[in-house]
Amino acid sequence: MLIRKPDDIPSSEITPERVYINRREFIGKTAGIALGGATGGALIGGAVGGGFMVGPGTAAAQTSPGGQRDWSGVVSEMGEELTPYEDVTSYNNFYEFGTQKDDPFKNAHTLQPRPWTIEVGGMCANPGVYGLEDFIKPGTMEDRIYRMRCVEAWSMVIPWYGFALKDVIDRAAPLGSARYVEFKTLHDPVQMPGQRSRVLYWPYVEGLRLDEARHPLTILATGVYGRDLPNQNGAPIRLVVPWKYGFKGIKSIVSMTFMEQEPYNSWKRAAASEYGFYANVNPAVNHPRWSQARERRLGEFRRRETLLFNGYVDQVASLYAGMDLRVYY
Amino acid sequence: MKRRRLLLKGLVWVLGLAPLVWLLWRGFTDRLGANPIEEVLHRLGDTALIALLVTLSITPIRRLTGWNSLAPLRRPVGLFAFFYLTMHFLWYSVVDQTLDLAFIIEDIVERPYILAGVTAWLLLIPLAVTSTKGWIRRLKKNWKRLHRLVYVATSLGVLHFYWQVKADTYWPLVATTVLVVLMLLRFRWRRA
């Protein structure tokens, strides 16, 4: 499968020599992981396993050096090819813009991702309202290649651009009694016309246990393929939790609240027998209406086996030690 | 009269083949989106369901308008429905599930929406087989009785559609409404 190039970057700009050299290094590092986990100090993702970092940028920059990178030949830590940019940005579940997969691509132009504010509140020492640039300041921006497994049994491999959620949690300083963090999407039927129809409870709500939220694999993404998130992918900032089903990755976030009780996430509220709070990828626990044992990786013909915790089992299994994953699905 | 009938038949063929040509064109020009296998499966399912509902609406329209020349269209439209349904089933088993029998059987046994679809398809096989003039003559009164199964099959098809939806029940509800209206019309005429 060919990795198509983002079409609005002139080809003359795609691979400046400096980046090209970086890319050689980067591929070398990837090979290192593949050959048995030789992890350099810079390879944060490699060290925690799973996704990995390439070329750190600065938190203030909205576009990484990766935006200039030639992504062809870049693969995940398991050697998987990336899903093409065109597919990542045209096949989305974002019911705020309609329930068909191509609706967000067609309709999300009404969203205005700048200016954007995010409210941090609830049980924390440092609540506040931040503009986007200020909100992401504590974060170290990096590219992370993650598998994305949708609860509907399809999957992609996506190079996100973002930073560890932990970075902004630490600044907020949650109180000892806080156990969860809850996120909300913008609620504005003018910008998000899908909210005029009652297919879900608006605004969209998602949440994590604090230990999940602080896990090094959990990130807030502001970009994909090194460029700003397109609206249909959850601009300007979204959650990515690669070992959970995609619906946990709440988009266009406007609030982050620390709390003691478990957040009541939108899909659980819509159908609690089908979607839980945890939503960990698990081939052994079927959705009541379809099998989770296999998945279709977009671009592939035959379905492939789904991996426990989406292949991040070594990194995250300890979070759920002693829990019955059939009960906490 | 004869020309009109021919024209109508031609129209049925053009409309009946259009979804197939459209899918083929999109396939050959790489316009099926990021998940072409799912896209084709869904469009074949939509087309089959629409064709079934159109089949069921021919008689009511004929009664309401008095256009008796519509009657002979039931057979070709019904057969187009069966054709798309069979394509839908084959696409599911051969392309989507790559003939992995264990998974197909698990799907049929464990997922009511698949069971409903398969039952509907199985019910329609004898109807497709007996759609010829010879069978109409041979089965006499029983032919009509047998072909009432199309209501059962279409209901199961709508249920199949409804059960698979995650949250947006708009189109399944539209299909249900159309089906219920068509059934009520039939009941009224049978009573009258």
Ligand code: HEM
């Ligand atoms: C009267 C019979 C049937 C009708 C009317 C029908 C119709 C449909 C429709 C309308 C859809 C949804 C398309 C969309 O989302 O727009 C669909 C999806 C589907 N159908 Fe059928 N179908 C029938 C029989 C079958 C059979 C026999 C099978 C296979 C054993 C099957 C398997 C599926 C599958 C797997 C889906 C996709 C479900 C998903 O994506 O979650 N159907 N069908």
